[in-house]
Each structure stands twice: as C-alpha cells, then as structure tokens.
Amino acid sequence: MEVSSIQNFCFKGLYKIDRKFVGDNTERFIYSNDDVIVSQKHYEDDIFVYTPDNKDNEIEECVKNDNGKYWKSKPLSELMMYSNLLNEIFRVNYYSNGHKQDWTDYTENWQSPEKDSEDDLPF
Numbered sequence: 001m002e003v004s005s006i007q008n009f010c011f012k013g014l015y016k017i018d019r020k021f022v023g024d025n026t027e028r029f030i031y032s033n034d035d036v037i038v039s040q041k042h043y044e045d046d047i048f049v050y051t052p053d054n055k056d057n058e059i060e061e062c063v064k065n066d067n068g069k070y071w072k073s074k075p076l077s078e079l080m081m082y083s084n085l086l087n088e089i090f091r092v093n094y095y096s097n098g099h100k101q102d103w104t105d106y107t108e109n110w111q112s113p114e115k116d117s118e119d120d121l122p123f
Helices: 024-032 053-065 083-096
Strands: 011-018 046-052 070-072
Touching (some): 011 053, 046 053
Antiparallel strands (some): 011 046, 011 070
16 A cells, blocks of 8 residues: 555544434535545444545534534544554455555665775774
8 A cells, every 4th residue: 555645734634423413514515525535334323524624613513503413533643643543444454455465565675775884994
C-alpha cells in the first residue's frame, strides 16, 4: 500500500453518526460536498464521515438541526500514538485485500551509505 500523507490541517473531523438520526440536513451536507468522505455500509447502525477542517462546524450544525447525535474522534495526529489502533487498521486492510499485505516496499532499492575512509582511523 502506498501511503500518502494527509495533512493535519486539511482533514480534521472524523465523525460517527447514528444512522437513525441522519436527517435531511445531514444527508444533504454529505452528498453535496465532494471533499467529504463517508462510509456507505447500509447494514450498519452507524455511518462514519471524514470532513475537511473547514466543514467541521457545518456538519455538526446539520446533525444538531436534525436532532441527531454524533461522536467526534480525536485528531489523526493524536490517534497515531495508539499502536494497537494502527495495527487493527492494517489487519482489517489485510483481510479486505484477499489476505495480502498491501505495502510498497522501498527497501529493495535502498543502499547502505558508503563508508568514509576517515572512519577507519584509530583516533
């Protein structure tokens, strides 16, 4: 899997919203913003919405206006401190990818730095 960096200032809000509280305002917000990422599993009770930082207040207002409830995740940079969470993400990716590790290995082109002849001097 090739990992592209997500700038912390670009994406800030990861929300979990109880599907039974997703009303017209929230649905309109989700489908009218191309830069919002949403899970589309209809059999699950919750949907997950990932928003750019300039849309945080807007989605929160939409859910409140629909009398809904949401949970907001900590920022991505803080979640990176939990190795068990990160391992779970890659474990799920492994199973969803047909039991294949989905990595881009750059080490095959890696070369050790040449040793400097000065490093061999005894003093």
